[in-house]
Amino acid sequence: MLEIRFHGRGGQGAVTSAELLAQAAIEEGKYARAFPSFGPERRGAPVSAFCRIDDKPVTLRTSIDSPDVVVVLDPSLFNAVDVTRGLKKDGFLVINTKKESKQFMFEGLKQLAAVNATQIAQEILNRPITNTVLLGALIRLMPIVKVDSLISAVQTRFSGKIANLNVQALERAYQETQVLSNNGEQTLELVSPKNEFAGKEKVGKAAKEDLDYLWTELSPGCVVQPGSSRDNHTGDWRSCLPVIQKERCIQCGLCWAFCPDAAQVQKPDGYFSVDLDYCKGCGICAMECPTGAIHMEKELEL
Amino acid sequence: MAKRAGMEVSIAAAEAVKQANVDVIAAYPITPQTHIVEKLSEFVADGQLDAEYVTVESEHSAMSVCIGSQASGARTFTSTSSQGLALMSELVPIASALRLPMVMLLVNRSLSGPLSIWNDHSDVMSIRDSGCIQMFVKNGQEVYDHVFIAYRIAEKQNVLLPVIINMDGFILSHTFEPVELMSSDELKGYVPPYEPKYTLHPDHPLTMGAYATPALYTEAKKAHDEVLKASYPSILEGWESWGQLSGRHYRPVEELFCQDADTIIVSMGSLSETAAEAVKLMRQQGQKVGLLELRLWRPFPFEEFSRAAAGAQRLVVMDRAVSSGGPGGPVASEIRSALYGIKNPPQVDSYIIGLGGRNVTIQDYVKMIEGEKTDLIPEANAASGSSYEIFGARG
Structure with missing residues (x-):
């Protein structure tokens, strides 16, 4: 089973990415499930979505905590979210960046696919919605599904001009994506995206996240004091x-x-x-x- | 000691609320709770009780006002019945989760339908799991006493939970009987001034009722569950110190002839006094029967209950509510759970009785203790595995 986690911002189509990929896999006779991280959603807020693909029925309904592949739709997310959290050793990362891709390689990562998805999306779709672009990059990195299946899924989901433009964006990303393999030599020099921002993350960040609290530490009635x-x-x-x-x-x-x-x-x-x-x-x-x-x-x- | 006075139990309840010096009352009148809140509104209007009586347009608003007033640090009281509780029930678990120690007199009445204004326990069973301390009382004196006891327990710093006192509609609320009222001097200090842990105040802003993500909700529920279970010693303390004050002693379960009984009848609320007469009658006839009265419902007194009931061969559990399609009456199911795992547990017979105000006589108790079947369709439930009897249903 292949487990893929998408990170995006509300409105960028991370959930649609996961669904399109699942749709393409299902059309090919595979089994797949796609679902979002459930909760209140705001345009622009960090969101994640999950996709599992297998040759036999997928039964799990849990969020993907140790993915094989992570796809990041928005470069600013490296600041806000630990996108590679739980990524399996020798896992894969697909990113949207205009920067030199090498600097995102880190120890334990097998392959990295990088594409300037925001630019492609702006030029073709005239808006920074990068989901279909990143799907093009993803299948360039690994042929999870055939390009044609993915295009068919896009055409089923969208119609008319929007479908055509998204297919164009996907195909262009497929062409322009740079795939970088970890040859072991680079890892010592290079910094992981997480590490790159590690110092920044800690400044002023919450002393405690929700997950850090024990039940014994909650105030009576879960009262929140001023200053949160x-x-x-x-x-x-x-x-x-x-x-x-x-x-x-x-x-x-x-x-x-x-x-x-x-x-x-x-x-x-x-x-x-x-x-x-x-x-x-x-x-x-x-x-x-x-x-x-x-x-x-x-x-x-x- | 205080003098016995004849009065309707609802009026005794209102007297207690007045003497407990509440700050805010918010309630919507509903039969059979009406006499309590009518009397309280009179007390406020006549200047006998210095409190805000908030007239609201529904029970939903009543509980909303109670949550707001208690959160602002005011000692708060409400009372309702049946459909009123159903309308309130969206907010009851919020009051308990916010740890707001209000007191509610729930004047038990059956839930519609068919429409019925008469007594049973289907209303309280609908909020069984709301995280409030819940107890049952059996006569006017206990109603009066438990208003004070409830405030003392609820407002303890290590408790801070709503307390719901269940009193049977009509059977208690509309009965005129003697009640010993305490003087203010006698009461002094039993319910100390309310010292809220947190209050809503514009000068000291804080948030109550924030949402919890999946990362925190479980911990919040665990904390609530633990504080409810841990309130047990505080409840005992409330009863013990009341006993010292008034000479009237209460326990989580009350026993009558349980020690050597083969068959024990288990009751709650106003059933208990008539049931006691049936048990005494059968004792005179040489039958080893006993009565176990369940006073504390939440937190459930597992240990005391098991200890009191373990020696019997058979428990006859009377429920005033149906858990339709379930394993038995809600109390009987609970008791089967409480006894599960002990050596040679007694057989638990679940009888549903007294629904919608149906009278339950001494003869009825005798029949149940003797194991009489009346609903004539035992085979009908055999396959479903459920095991209870809706006693007295004509068929």
């Missing part, structure tokens, strides 16, 4: 970022007044800056700014 936002960095799921042009700012403070997350902070010089721990990228400040000093940029491109 110090631990919960609600800006984690931002996909756009306000950028302030100081020369146009008149220090009126409207961005500060309208920000629903108190993420606009006034500096001693009177100008404002954005607290990235809490900015959710809603764009209200940019909308309210009377001088047009704030505009929103895709976080990925920064």
Whole structure:
């Protein structure tokens, strides 16, 4: 049985990826199951989805904790989520990056597939929805299903122009994906994506996650004391970022007044800056700014 | 010592709530609970009780108000019956999970349908697993006493759970009988001032009722379960100190002639007093029968129950609710579980009686103890493996 875990952000189609792959496998006469990580969903929040494929019926209904393959739809997730958690030794990783792929290789990883999926998606689909792109990269890395089966699954799922564009994106990704094998020599020099951001993750992160609590440590009635936002960095799921042009700012403070997350902070010089721990990228400040000093940029491109 | 006064049990209950010095009452009138809350609203309106009486549009709102007021640190009381409890039941497990030590007098009435305003225990069984402390009382004096006892237990710092006192509708609520009321001097200090662990206050913000992800829900449930089980000694303490104060002593299970009994009848609530008469009658006829009265329902007093019942050959368990299609009445099922694994456990006969206000007479108890079958269709349940008798159903 092959176990694949997809990581994306709400709206990028991680769940659809898992379902399309399962659909293609089922069409080929294999057995497969795809399902999301269940819970409340917000556009932009980290989500994961799971796909199991086998020659015999798949019976498991548990989330995939030790996948054979991890597919990461969004490069910013390396900051927010431990995407390779539990990845099997000699496992596979498929990533969306514009960076040099070698730096994502790490010890214990067998092969890495890298593609600039955001660029492909922007150019073909005109939006950063990278799910079909990453599926192209995935089957380039390992022929889990035939390309034709996957295309057929895409055409069943979507229709008309959208189906055609997604097929184009998938095929282009298949062509452009770089597959890197771990030859053992590189591992010493290179850093894993997790390690690369390890220091960053710990700064200001929750002292304790939900999973760290024992039942004996819960307060009566599970009362939450003030200050929990110090631990919960609600800006984690931002996909756009306000950028302030100081020369146009008149220090009126409207961005500060309208920000629903108190993420606009006034500096001693009177100008404002954005607290990235809490900015959710809603764009209200940019909308309210009377001088047009704030505009929103895709976080990925920064 | 206090003087006995004749009064309707509902009025005695209201007197107790007044004397317990509650801050907030939120309730919606429903038969047969009405006399309690009518009296309380009079007390408030007449200035005899310095409390907020919140008139609400439904029991759902009543429990919502109770949760809010208790969370703000106010001692809170509510009372309901049957359909009212059903409407409340969405919120009852929230009150207990938030650890809000309110007290509810549940004036037991059968759940519709058919529509019935009369007594049985189908209402309380619907919230059996709600995580509240639950007890049954059998006469007016016990109703009065247990209002104080309930607040003392509920508000203990290591408990902080709602307490539900079950009193049978009409059979208790509408009966006029003697009750010894305590004077304020006698009561003094038994229910100490309420010191909430956390309160909702604008100056000290905190969150109650946050959601728990799958990573935390199990731990939250475990903590709740453990605190409910661990409330047992506090419940005993509440009864013991009440006994010192009033001379009236209560236990999780009350025994009558159990020590040498071959057959023990198990009862809850107001059935117990009539059942005791049946047992005394049969003792006079030389039959080794006993009565075991289950007062504490949650947490279930497994140890005390097993110890009291273990010597008998047969238990006749009376349930006032049907667990349709199940293994027996809810109490009988519980007792079968409680006795499972002990050596030579007694046989447990499950009788469903007194549904929807049906009278249960001394002769009925005698018949059940003698093992009489009345529903005439024993073969019908044989294949299903269920084993209970809806006593007295004409067929």
